[in-house]
Amino acid sequence: MAADSSISSSSAPPPLVALAGWLVPGAGYWLIGQRVRAMTVGVTILAVFVLGILISGIRVVQAPDMTAPGNVAQRILTRPWFIGQVLIGPVGLGSAYVSDQLAHSARYRNIEAKARLAEIGTLYTAVAGMLNLLTLIDAAYRAARK
């Protein structure tokens, strides 16, 4: 399969490849012509993220409260797993938005996974984001090596 070889068929700049990989998991590989690799990692990463939300519920993705006291680093470190979750791109940001909406709704604000299920869902979503970081670095490296 020529599209899967290490030789890229496109000359996209590495920063653009990395950005595309963050926006849509696997899109970085797609830009450099490695379409099977793009589909494989994209579908797998999104499946892991969605499975994490299915296990724990959408409230497992929670953005830090930026109105809380302290500096920016302290606010972010109140929810450190969001750093991993946001690496999956707009899907993670959208999930955090929906989660925030549910947290402010009268009907669903108390619906939140606890204990093991919360930990497992957090692990799934954060690992999905970190796997996406791995793939976008690799895609950018392959684009630069051309």
Next chain:
Amino acid sequence: MFMPISILHPPSLASPTLAYVPFVYPLPIWDYWPWLIVPLCLGVAIVYKSVKCQHMTMVPKEAIQIFVWILVGMMAAAGALAGVVKLVVEK
């Protein structure tokens, strides 16, 4: 009159009883949580080998191999930790 459909209050959830809603409520798998390690390990194995392998034709075989190794390693670690708990903590 236009009525926007809210994701927070979909029409099907109008009843007062709270039915299970996928992606909102946690999955009711309290007794089976150790099995959740399997799909996570499979996902990690596929993505890792997709990054490492030069050609995608090698990925299925290599991913299955590393998937099995991760599970064996996790089971060994779990067994060792359970042994420590039995011998040290519960003694």
